[in-house]
Structures are given as C-alpha cells and as structure tokens.
Amino acid sequence: MSMAFRRAAGARPGSGHVLAAVSALVVCVLAGLMVPRPPSLGPQRTGDAALARDVLKAAGEDGYQGLSVALLEGGRTRFAGLGTADGSRPADERTAYEIGSITKTMTGMLLADLAEDGLSPGTPVRDLLPRAGLSTPATLAELASHRSGLPRLRMSGRLLAGALLGPYTGADPYGGAGPDEVLADAAAVKAGPRGTVAYSNLGMSLLGLALAERSGTTYADLLRTRLLTPLGMTSTVALGPGDALPARHATGRARNGLTMAFWRSDGHAPAGGGVWSTAEDLAKLVGAVMNGSAPGAGAATPRWDEDERRRVGYGWFTTRYDTRTITWHNGATGGFTSFAGYDPATRRGVVVLSSTAKPVDAVGLRLLGVAVPGERSALSAQGIVMLLLTFGGLGLAVAAVRGRLRDRLSIAGRTLSGMFLLLVARNGGPWEVVPPFVWLAGAGVLAAAVALAVLRRPALWAARWWSWVNAALPAALLLALALAMAG
Incomplete structure (x- = not known):
C-alpha cells in the first residue's frame, strides 16, 4: 500500500x-x-413412483444427496431412486455405493456355507493362520458373532491420525491397509474376555482372511465364487488395491457436504472396506436369505443374546421392536450409509443405500412398517x-x-x-x-x-x-x- x-x-x-x-x-x-453445501435430495426420481413417495416420507429431503431403495414384498421387488448419485446423474437401482458393514453379513454367510462343507465353526482362528502369530484363542464362530474379545480396531498411529483428520480432510482413514497389516494388527492387540457381544471390525476382517486362507484364495475371490456368482450379484465387488471403481458409482459426502474419499482396504474387505454394491444386487441377497435359498443363509439365524432386545447370528443381527422382529445389518463409510433387513414374519425386506453419511436405519425400518422416532438435529x-x-x-x-x-x-x-x-x-x-x-x-x-x-x-x-x-x-x-x- x-x-x-x-x-x-x-x-x-x-x-x-x-x-x-x-x-x-x-x-x-x-x-x-467455497461455501459449504449440505446435501439435499433434488427433484430427480427413478423407478416406482409410489415407492419413491414412501421413501421421501420416510427420509425427508434434507441430509441426503442420493438414495437407492429396494422393497421386497408379496413375491416381487420394487425399486426407487431419489436425488443424484454424484450431483448430476439420477440415482437408481444400478447405482453403486460403498456398503460398508453390510459386507459382514456376507462374511458370516461364507462361514455358514463352508461349515456345510465340513469346516467346524468351533475351529480356533489361529489354526487357519499358523504363520500370523495370533495369540487369541477365539473361534471362527466367535469372530462371526462379535464374541471374540477382540477390540473394534487396533488403533495404530496411522489409523488414529486418519480418524482424527478424516472429518476435516475427507481422507480415507484406512489408507489402503492390506491383509498383512490386518494380520499384524490382530497379532498385536490384547483380546478381552470372550463370550460377550462386542462389535469388532478387526474380528470380522480376521475371519474373512482366515476363510480365504483355508480356501487357498483371496477374500474377494472367495466371496465371488461362493456367494455373489450363485446369487447373480454381478455388480457387487470387493476392490483390490489397483482395481478401478465401479462404472456407475456414486460420490460420497459428509453430512455437512464435504466430499469424502473412497475407502480402500482389501485387508478390511471382510468387514466392509472397499466393497461396493447396488440396490438391485443387495435385493437379491436379502430375498435369498429371507427364503433360505442363499448359500450360508443359516448365518441369519440368531444364536446368541447381545441384550434383551437384540440377538446375533453369523454377521446378521436380529432386533425386537415391540411385536416386530427385524433381521438386519447397516453400514457406514466416510460418505456412504446403508441398511439391509427383513421381517421374517411378514416376508418383507428392504435395502436402502445413500451417498451421504446421514444414517438410513430409520428409513429402512419405516419402510418395513416399524415406527421409529425422527432424528433430532442438535x-x-x-x-x-x-x-x-x-x-x-x-x-x-x-x-x-x-x-x-x-x-x-x-x-x-x-x-x-x-x-x-x-x-x-x-x-x-x-x-x-x-x-x-x-x-x-x-x-x-x-x-x-x-x-x-x-x-x-x-x-x-x-x-x-x-x-x-x-x-x-x-x-x-x-x-x-x-x-x-x-x-
């Protein structure tokens, strides 16, 4: 001046x-x-118009960029898409989303399917991974039902930094961790008491890697050959380190509108890292589990109590809502949320996939006829x-x-x-x-x-x-x- x-x-x-x-x-x-732009559903609609209206009533317009929904009832499946997958392209049943922890149900189904071929769910996991140096005596069944005593994750320096900085940078907290890193984490952690249900991403990742090792293949190949191909789920994939994203993938956003990085971790794939699917594919999964025709469908059978209302099988949870009982699992990554579940009594199932971090559990439950309170913004x-x-x-x-x-x-x-x-x-x-x-x-x-x-x-x-x-x-x-x- x-x-x-x-x-x-x-x-x-x-x-x-x-x-x-x-x-x-x-x-x-x-x-x-550069002003923040919180997600909100646009006017775009695809698929069944009546279902789209029901979804909008269940979800509201604020907090979601795009929703892809499947509803199974009366022997037929209807689909609806609301909003956009990436800010411009309308969402529909073939839009690919990160599904996060819904993958855990598939990992549990792999255990149930392999058990039918002679693998005992009571096998200690370290017996299948003798070179990993595992100290935990947890069995495959305990890993599948979150009763292994393993923590949710091993909080390494990199993961801690990712967890702390991710909400502000949009970065992937897992940073592409591979199977060797996950096995090293499992060998390094100190397990707590076994038998009590305590949710563990690390435990489910370890289970999937052990099943793959026992089968002489990778987790992605095991998932494809034993579950996805038999069910015709051609749009579901567990990405490897160099694999391209699905062609019709959505873009994930935080609740405040920040664009989030895609999560890549083939080591954590059995727990949901880098796994993508569509409403069309997951409807096939829910329908086949509901009617018992899916490989390893018995994984959804509740076997152990978590509390007075909730029980767990192999990866699947079952929760009682007054007189209703819902079998389900949800998922969440940096910019995506998901819900898949069904009511065994009414034979009604639902899949809800979202490209924002706002949970969709309540949306799925309302579409199943369960009354749940609305979320309060605070x-x-x-x-x-x-x-x-x-x-x-x-x-x-x-x-x-x-x-x-x-x-x-x-x-x-x-x-x-x-x-x-x-x-x-x-x-x-x-x-x-x-x-x-x-x-x-x-x-x-x-x-x-x-x-x-x-x-x-x-x-x-x-x-x-x-x-x-x-x-x-x-x-x-x-x-x-x-x-x-x-x-």
Whole structure:
C-alpha cells in the first residue's frame, strides 16, 4: 500500500471502515464459491413412483444427496431412486455405493456355507493362520458373532491420525491397509474376555482372511465364487488395491457436504472396506436369505443374546421392536450409509443405500412398517467449536483496533491462521444444522479485519524471529490441509 493511499485513507474519517466493509463484501462473494453445501435430495426420481413417495416420507429431503431403495414384498421387488448419485446423474437401482458393514453379513454367510462343507465353526482362528502369530484363542464362530474379545480396531498411529483428520480432510482413514497389516494388527492387540457381544471390525476382517486362507484364495475371490456368482450379484465387488471403481458409482459426502474419499482396504474387505454394491444386487441377497435359498443363509439365524432386545447370528443381527422382529445389518463409510433387513414374519425386506453419511436405519425400518422416532438435529460440542473457529478473524480485528500489531508480518501470520481456521470450519462445521451463510459471515469478518489491520500498521516487518514462525506455521498448516484435501 502506498504512502499516498495511507494519507488519503487517514484524511477521510471512516474511510478505513468503508474499505473494510468493501473488502468483506468482495471476499464473501468469492467465498461463495467455497461455501459449504449440505446435501439435499433434488427433484430427480427413478423407478416406482409410489415407492419413491414412501421413501421421501420416510427420509425427508434434507441430509441426503442420493438414495437407492429396494422393497421386497408379496413375491416381487420394487425399486426407487431419489436425488443424484454424484450431483448430476439420477440415482437408481444400478447405482453403486460403498456398503460398508453390510459386507459382514456376507462374511458370516461364507462361514455358514463352508461349515456345510465340513469346516467346524468351533475351529480356533489361529489354526487357519499358523504363520500370523495370533495369540487369541477365539473361534471362527466367535469372530462371526462379535464374541471374540477382540477390540473394534487396533488403533495404530496411522489409523488414529486418519480418524482424527478424516472429518476435516475427507481422507480415507484406512489408507489402503492390506491383509498383512490386518494380520499384524490382530497379532498385536490384547483380546478381552470372550463370550460377550462386542462389535469388532478387526474380528470380522480376521475371519474373512482366515476363510480365504483355508480356501487357498483371496477374500474377494472367495466371496465371488461362493456367494455373489450363485446369487447373480454381478455388480457387487470387493476392490483390490489397483482395481478401478465401479462404472456407475456414486460420490460420497459428509453430512455437512464435504466430499469424502473412497475407502480402500482389501485387508478390511471382510468387514466392509472397499466393497461396493447396488440396490438391485443387495435385493437379491436379502430375498435369498429371507427364503433360505442363499448359500450360508443359516448365518441369519440368531444364536446368541447381545441384550434383551437384540440377538446375533453369523454377521446378521436380529432386533425386537415391540411385536416386530427385524433381521438386519447397516453400514457406514466416510460418505456412504446403508441398511439391509427383513421381517421374517411378514416376508418383507428392504435395502436402502445413500451417498451421504446421514444414517438410513430409520428409513429402512419405516419402510418395513416399524415406527421409529425422527432424528433430532442438535448442535454438538464439536459444532460449537467449529463455529468459534469460523470467526477466528475477530481476534485479528480486535488486535488491529487496539494497535497490537506492530508489523505486516504479524498481520500475515494472523491472516493465514484465520484462513486455516476457516477451512477447518468449512470442512468440519455443523452446516447441516447451522445455515452455511454463517461461514460466509466468518470469511467476511476475516477480510474486514485484514483491511483494518493493514490500514493501521504501515511497518513492513519486525526483526523478531517469532514473527516469522507465527507466519510460517499457519502457512504450512494451510498448505498441508489443502494438499490432504486434494489428495
């Protein structure tokens, strides 16, 4: 900024405030290109119109980008698609979604099917994986029913970092972990008491890898040959490290609209890592399990109690709702949710697949005729923190007004910090609850604060070394976050 411009600005009372206001307005317009866009169902509809109306009534319009639904009743299957698969292409029964933990039901069915060929479910898993160094005495049946005592996951440094940063970067927390890494995790963890149902992704992954080892093949091939091909599920696949995504795949989003990376982990495939399917394919699975014709259909038979209302078989759960009993499983990855279930008494089944992280369990249960309360949108503690970060520019404004910024290097550091906080808030904020224009307001506050600070502090930089650190650190964080989002 030239000295003449500063003199002119200082000669007119209030000109600095005008410049700050103009700066805020310009930045708000530009930031509109990046404003969070929470998912909402568009007007697109495919398939059975009556079913689509029932789905919309059960789901509502907010929180979902695209839904693909199958309803099995009276010996026929109807399909409906609502919204879009990727922001433009209408969702339908052939749209491919990450199905997450619904895969666990298939892994349980593989055990039940192999048991019919002579494999004892009471076999200790370490007997099938003698080179893995496993210490757990858990049996195949205990792994399939979450009674092995194994933890949900081994929280390694990489997985912990992925879990913490994933909601803000959209990255895959599993990072392509292969079978060897999963076996190493299983060998390293300390198992708790066996016999009590405690949900374990690690246990189900270990089960699938053990069944594949016993069969002399990979989990993906075992799944295809023993279950998918017999059922005609040609659009279901467990992706390997170099496999292309399904041709008609959806794009997953967080509840606040952040685009999420696809999860790839062939090591965790038996628990749902990198497994894709369609409503059309999963309807075949549900129908065949419901009528008992699927390979390993006995896996859905409840065998052990989790609590007073819920029992578990091999991968499948059965829950009592008043006078109704539903056999089911759900799934969730970074940007997808799913539900598959049926009522054994009414012979009615349902599949619900979504390309957003908002759960669809209630949608599936309502379509099965089970009355469940609606979800209440609430502002969490994390959401409140994100809102505070959105207005990080207020600190810069206060410092500028009080004359606490001695040089432009300090202003640059504060500006970069504010931009970093804004980007974190954009990616992790509660924008499905709070109107996204609040984030625009935060961007405008930062722009106005920068304008006020620059007008009031003409010095170029100070000699203090920490001023350089205060500028370099947020610049590095901002660059790292941008690269993580791009990658």
